[in-house]
Amino acid sequence: MQCVVDHAHDLRSEYVLRITGTVRQRPEGTANANLPTGEVEVGDCEVEVLSTAEPPAFPISDRIEADETVRMKYRYLDLRRDRMQRNLRIRARVNAALRRSMEQQGFVEIETPLLWTPTPEGAREFLVPSRLQPGSQYVLPQSPQIAKQLLMVAGFDRYYQIARCLRDEDLRADRQFEFSQLDVEASFVEPEDIYGFIGEAVADATEAVTGTRPDIERLPYSEAMERFGVDKPDLRFAMELTELTEVFSATGFKAFQAQCIKGIRVAGGSQEFGRNKLDALTDRAKSLGAKGLVWMRVKAGGELESPVAKFLSAGEQQALHKEMGAHPGDLLLLVADERRRVQEVLGQLRLDLGKPPVSEGPYRFVWVTDFPMFDGRDDAGHPVAAHHPFTMPHPDDVDLLDSDPLAVRSQAYDLVLNGWELGSGSIRIHRSDIQARVFRALGVSDEEAAARFGFLLGAFRYGAPPHGGFAVGLDRLTAILAGEDNIREVIAFPKASSGVDPMTGAPKPVDARVLADVGLRTLPPPT
RNA sequence: GGUCCUGUGGUGCAGUUUGGAGUGCACGCCGGCCUGUCAAGCCGGAGGUCGCGAGUUCAAAUCUCGUCAGGACCGCCA
Numbered sequence: 001m002q003c004v005v006d007h008a009h010d011l012r013s014e015y016v017l018r019i020t021g022t023v024r025q026r027p028e029g030t031a032n033a034n035l036p037t038g039e040v041e042v043g044d045c046e047v048e049v050l051s052t053a054e055p056p057a058f059p060i061s062d063r064i065e066a067d068e069t070v071r072m073k074y075r076y077l078d079l080r081r082d083r084m085q086r087n088l089r090i091r092a093r094v095n096a097a098l099r100r101s102m103e104q105q106g107f108v109e110i111e112t113p114l115l116w117t118p119t120p121e122g123a124r125e126f127l128v129p130s131r132l133q134p135g136s137q138y139v140l141p142q143s144p145q146i147a148k149q150l151l152m153v154a155g156f157d158r159y160y161q162i163a164r165c166l167r168d169e170d171l172r173a174d175r176q177f178e179f180s181q182l183d184v185e186a187s188f189v190e191p192e193d194i195y196g197f198i199g200e201a202v203a204d205a206t207e208a209v210t211g212t213r214p215d216i217e218r219l220p221y222s223e224a225m226e227r228f229g230v231d232k233p234d235l236r237f238a239m240e241l242t243e244l245t246e247v248f249s250a251t252g253f254k255a256f257q258a259q260c261i262k263g264i265r266v267a268g269g270s271q272e273f274g275r276n277k278l279d280a281l282t283d284r285a286k287s288l289g290a291k292g293l294v295w296m297r298v299k300a301g302g303e304l305e306s307p308v309a310k311f312l313s314a315g316e317q318q319a320l321h322k323e324m325g326a327h328p329g330d331l332l333l334l335v336a337d338e339r340r341r342v343q344e345v346l347g348q349l350r351l352d353l354g355k356p357p358v359s360e361g362p363y364r365f366v367w368v369t370d371f372p373m374f375d376g377r378d379d380a381g382h383p384v385a386a387h388h389p390f391t392m393p394h395p396d397d398v399d400l401l402d403s404d405p406l407a408v409r410s411q412a413y414d415l416v417l418n419g420w421e422l423g424s425g426s427i428r429i430h431r432s433d434i435q436a437r438v439f440r441a442l443g444v445s446d447e448e449a450a451a452r453f454g455f456l457l458g459a460f461r462y463g464a465p466p467h468g469g470f471a472v473g474l475d476r477l478t479a480i481l482a483g484e485d486n487i488r489e490v491i492a493f494p495k496a497s498s499g500v501d502p503m504t505g506a507p508k509p510v511d512a513r514v515l516a517d518v519g520l521r522t523l524p525p526p527t
Numbered sequence: 528g529g530u531c532c533u534g535u536g537g538u539g540c541a542g543u544u545u546g547g548a549g550u551g552c553a554c555g556c557c558g559g560c561c562u563g564u565c566a567a568g569c570c571g572g573a574g575g576u577c578g579c580g581a582g583u584u585c586a587a588a589u590c591u592c593g594u595c596a597g598g599a600c601c602g603c604c605a
Binding site for chain 2: 002004013027029030034041055056061066067069119122123167168169172173384385388391486497500502
């Protein structure tokens with residue numbers, strides 16, 4: 001708002017002022033249609049300086065992007081910018097909408113402890129030394145998982161919480177040490193019930209920010225992997241992986257005598273990708289683990305231009321052309337390898353070549369369902385839990401636990417938005433016989449299970465309802481709704497990727513006396 | 528632990544490829560002028576360890592090595 005002042009004042013940017021005056025129409029010829037307040041002004045102003053200000057370390061303006069280091073060091077100035085004001089207000093709207101939605105759906109908000117017990121396995125935990133029990137540690141929870149399951153045993157059959165979670169793992173654009181989740185658990189539910197609860201809440205939050213209520217699609221895990229090569233597909237663009245294994249089932253071309261062949265079609269890409277770019281793509285594919293990358297340009301007459309074209313029969317070329325839906329000018333990229341490898345490589349290339357910016361395009365929510373129970377094997381040959389060890393196997397697959405564990409589907413599901421994993425959940429095991437079989441499959445002995453999770457397993461002996469739940473990553477949801485590709489932009493005081501807070505300087509050494517109080521002594525810094 | 532990108536007055540950039548005096552642009556800052564302006568305008572001025580340390584060279588912002596910081600990614604995140 002423009003203020004008209006009669007007498008000179010020594011006013012600088014970022015001063016804090018109290019201005020008293022009268023709002024009035026601007027005089028003829030001074031209106032400015034480009035400003036929201038361009039029709040009016042405050043006249044006959046009295047100005048009082050409440051606080052002077054040094055020039056800020058960087059311009060407080062959305063027009064100029066300051067260096068991250070400087071922004072973080074002076075975060076309180078950075079937060080004055082329109083962009084950050086907007087982002088944090090979007091976050092508040094998301095937060096409020098989620099709470100409102102869960103309350104309306106009859107859920108009860110219950111807080112769980114931040115000082116929790118170590119549960120070795122999973123993410124590395126932050127330790128909190130105990131003063132009253134010197135030498136012993138609490139940990140900060142990586143999630144309220146076990147606490148909320150105990151609440152189910154306790155009879156709070158619909159629990160939710162906007163929970164802070166802490167994981168001492170390396171930071172990324174979508175990962176901070178501490179992050180917030182809409183954490184949910186309910187009793188007597190099936191996956192459909194969870195999709196309903198969470199879908200409602202997330203749609204409410206999205207509508208609160210964008211004004212439009214999104215649909216949420218469904219995709220089984222195996223289909224996501226076959227069509228998109230990832231378990232968190234970005235459905236905003238196609239370029240799907242085409243199955244070509246059958247096409248080359250009898251091929252004489254050695255490189256295509258593989259378990260799986262798939263391809264992606266870059267529409268109109270044959271012009272854009274000259275030899276340099278194709279070489280770069282091949283290097284990229286190799287760095288992703290492929291043995292190689294076969295490229296083909298689709299010529300005007302439909303014939304294929306490729307270093308390997310001469311090894312392929314006319315029938316194979318025709319079938320390939322048809323399966324890929326090729327048009328003249330397209331670029332085809334093929335990978336042959338083990339199925340999982342093919343999916344990974346082409347899934348990543350698809351993202352490299354086609355993924356739109358986060359700020360673009362519709363919100364394509366999708367439930368990825370029927371995740372496998374286990375994901376590969378550890379060094380000892382035991383299957384590794386894909387979700388967590390309390391995940392209920394798919395009812396049809398329970399009998400495979402011993403015979404073919406890697407084929408067991410679980411009742412676990414993810415919510416994905418535009419290629420970001422927003423969160424995951426599952427139906428939990430509430431029967432001790434099934435839990436015992438899962439632990440056995442994982443190679444966890446009874447003693448070990450009792451030592452780690454005894455208090456949970458003990459609770460289950462006193463009548464545990466069937467239950468399941470979910471957790472939605474608030475930082476990620478908010479970032480996408482705000483059009484930001486880094487969750488730091490929706491967190492008031494984030495950490496740098498080194499884990500340091502450039503504003504406060506944390507973490508810092510503390511006095512040896514303070515350490516002694518909690519029974520600790522520091523080692524000399526590693527050399 | 529690894530790969531890659533970035534680091535130049537307070538801020539944002541150009542200069543680095545092909546070594547030749549700290550050269551340039553915009554913003555800000557200081558002084559002055561002007562002013563119904565709204566990213567105000569005009570004139571003048573100050574402000575630099577080219578992240579840091581070695582090396583190559585007659586000569587390094589520029590080339591090499593190391594190191595620090597920020598960022599992206601891999602590992603990691605049940």
